[in-house]
Structure formats: C-alpha cells, structure tokens
Amino acid sequence: MVKQFTLGKQERLKSRKAIEQLFKDGQRFTITPYRVFYRKAGKPGLQFGAGVSSKNFKKAVDRNRVKRLMREAYRLQKNNLQKHLKDSNTGLNLFFIYTGKELPSYDIIYEKMALALQKLTDSIEQ
C-alpha cells in the first residue's frame, strides 16, 4: 500500500533557480484568492510551493497560518493531477500566491484549491 497524501521534500519546489525561472517565463492564471504560476519542467514529477505577501499580512503568525492551510489543502487534493502527469510522463512546477487580505477559513481554501487544480489538469491536457 503506497501512501497517497504525502508532501515530502521531493514534492516541494526547493530550488531558488527554479522559482526564479517560474516567475520569469511561467504561465499564470488567477482564481479569486490565489494567483497560480505553473511551468513544465524537464524532470518528470510535480513540485509545489506556496507564498503570502507580507504587505497583506503583517504578522508572521498570520502568514504561517495561511501557508499551512494552503499546503494542507494541496496535500489532500493533488492526487488526480499527479496521476495525470504520471501517465503523460511530464513534469510541472507550481507556485501558489495568496492575494487576499483577510484571514481565510479552511473551507474556502479547500474549495478554491479544488477549482484551481481542476483548471490545471484541463490546461495540461490540451
């Protein structure tokens, strides 16, 4: 039995260079609280990162809270996208930025993450 809902080091976007590349010439779209950057990578596999602006959330506690909620929502719903990528043997780099100014509830984070991931899988297929 292989674990499904993991988020280890291999699945996070850790290279500073890769992140700069992603912001420089990656594609992007917006779903209300999120701005999503994505870019096809050389290696197969799905890598994810999350960020919050310190202008919208001045306290570090709030920024941590939002990032943790986003990671959790992603961890529980990424499976479909991951399977898709495995079938087509491509890699994808992902970065989510939270652009809202209020502290969100977990339900909103969860629903919007589902929407965003669905849109991603659609655009990958094309």
Place this chain on the structure above:
RNA sequence: ACUACAAGCCAGGCUAUCGACUCGGCUAUUUUAGUUGGGUAGGAAAGUCCGGACAACACAGAGCAAUGCACCGGUGAAGAGCCGGCUGACUGGUAACAGUCAAGAGACAGUGCCACAGAAAAUAACUAUCCCGGUGCAAAUCGGGACAAAGGUGAAAACGUAGGGUAAGAGCCUACGGCUUUUGGUGGUAACACUAAUUGCGGGUAAACCUUGCAUGUUGAAAUGCCACAUAUAGUACCGUUUUGAGGACUGCUCGUCCAAGGUACAGGGUAGGCAGAUUGAUCCCGGUGGGUAACUGCCGGGACAGAUAAAUGAUAGCCCAAGACAGAAUCCGGCUUACCGGCUUGUAGUUUUU
C-alpha cells in the same frame, strides 16, 4: 475570605485520522527507500534600544574631526543594565520621617538666545532723586557733579531683615541669616555630612553652540573557510607601470608609513549546488548548604535544552476545564522597552467575620 500593589512561576489539556523537519536503531542497500522509537517554537521568539561572545581584515603612528557617556561605591564577561548610598526637586506629615522622580560635570573660558510686557533681560543706559552754580519773586529751565537704592512688568530684576550712616542714597558699615571661593579638622572606601577660619555676593538656558574628563579600529553569519560546477586570458573608453607611481591599506580628513602592476567605468557572459560556521552555553530549572543589606555569587546532587534553508514545528473532528490573549526561532547570549486572556505562589497594606 475579599480588594489593591509588588515580585516570581505557568501560558489550555486529551483522543482519533492524515502529514512536515530532525536524531538514534533495524532491514534492503551504499545516491536512497521502508520500518520503529525519541525530540520539535517564546515570555516576550517582537522592537533592534544598549552591552558582549564569535568571525574576517588591520595592528606604525601623530594631529584633527565624529559619536557616545558624565554624583559615589558595588555587581557582573560587559553596559546608557541592576543593587545600595549621597545630593537636589516634588508630594504627604506639626516633626521625626516616608514615598516618587532626576541626561545628577561646567553658565568665574568664550559665543549666542531670552517673544509679549517692562526704564532695563545683563553693557549698565533712561526716568526720577540729591547737591552746587546761572536765569527767575516762585514754579520751572540750563550747565556741572553724586549714585546705582526707587521704577511692579514679567517665568525670571541686581543677597534678605533690622539699625547706623549721608546732601540724598546704596553691603557703604554693623548684627543675625542665606549662598559661595579657598584652606584646615572630625566621620565615611567614596560621593558627601558636620565644624572652624577665610574670600566674596549681577539671572536663566549646555535635551543652544561649546569646554573639561573618559571611552570607541572597521565590517557583520547574506561574516568567513572548504569542496563541486560553469564561463570570455574576448570588447570599448580613461588613467598608469621600476628616477616620474594609476590605485590600495591604516582611515572619516590631513600628514606619515607600507604595498603596488594593473586599476576604474560601460556593455556583455557564467554561477548562485553542497558541507562546515550551527546549536551544550558567561545556559536554565529544582533541592540542599555557605557569603553579601542587596544586585549577585561559591560548593554538592538531580534534571532540561528546536535547528529549518523557499524555510519544518501543522490540519480536521470530538470531548473536558470553561472559552485560550499577545504572538512564530533564522549565529548565540546578558539586559532594556513594548504587546498580552487568564491561572498559581509569596510578601505588604486595608476591610469584614470567627476563635
């Protein structure tokens, strides 16, 4: 028992499911994967306001400048911290005394400023007063002299009171008192206090410039060392190369000393991966026992202490107490300041009840 103040400690807990980082064991293996056990935010982690540790560079200095500090003693690695004392101001009190606060050296080195009001804000002038002389019956006025007491405005006004003195006055003189300079004595480690003689008595402001004394080498873990990978010893402009010195270090400036053959600017190219630094140290807590008024500290025994690197320490659900505040490590410590729902302990003061 309640209320107020001060000091110290704690900073929700448990269960289930799914995760993250890290350390140790085991299995496969030697990049890694799986499994099992342990650990995983703070009292302020914050502000970056002080002080250090540590690291790199420098150590050839002199002068100037800059910045900071400023009663005394102690504490400590150190400090603009803390503790104790002295002095001053304010508050309470009849007083003894108690409490709070103090950037608490110098305004007899010099310069500046002191609105409005007031004669005048520091030179002593002006008005007024008094004396002598001229004119005049007088009032008054003119000239010469005396003196700095009177002028009631202001936040601030030329030691205070009484007497003498004088033409009128004045520390001009005397007595008492206040402050001050210098010297001595006593007590105290010292600041200082008391006391004797002596010198004088024209304001405030140094968180105005400043003077005096003391201190400060510069830069901060994105420091620094090592390994790996990659490229362009190419181009343009200016300056310079052994007697002539571009530039650099001490160094913020000047002098001086030393190094010196490449340096600066523009445009462009490459890399930005890993390991160390890095988490156990002037550490914190508990118990016992000494020293000290206290801050603090000696000895003995026991226990505790995250380490990430795009950055972990979490999410969901339920239950309990009764509703969880402020808030998230980024090299590490000691302090200060600020934010904060509550709970516990100790001490002091007050009120009420019982014995």
Place this chain on the structure above:
RNA sequence: GGCCUCGUAGUACAAUGGAUAGUAUAAGAGUUUCCGAAGCUCCAGAUACAGGUUCGAUUCCUGUCGAGGCUA
C-alpha cells in the same frame, strides 16, 4: 539579517524655540445667473501617540506606533 529617512487641515506643501500654526485646492453657507460653471464674501477644519528639558515646544531629547527607502 543590517542601516537610514519621514510623519502638520480631506489632499499637496510652509513655518528661527515665542501662542490666532500659514498658503493653495477640495468641502459647506451666501452673493452673482433664467439655471449652472467661473468669480467674489464668509465659515469650519490639523502638528501621529506618550513622557521629559524649557517661562514657553510643530521645532530639542527619549520611548512607542505607522509609512517609505538603501543594502544581497
């Protein structure tokens, strides 16, 4: 992580330590006009907060809070 600068009416800016804190514009009222705009007259409005120095702080000093910038 380290360092620096600045907070004044709604807005943009002034003010040597001296008291009615000024100017422009916006807002409000009036006047003008058939109605409006422009013009004219009037009016209300602020020193980020808390302490200290000073006779007296927008100004000087200290501490908070906020905003902006530099450094890789």
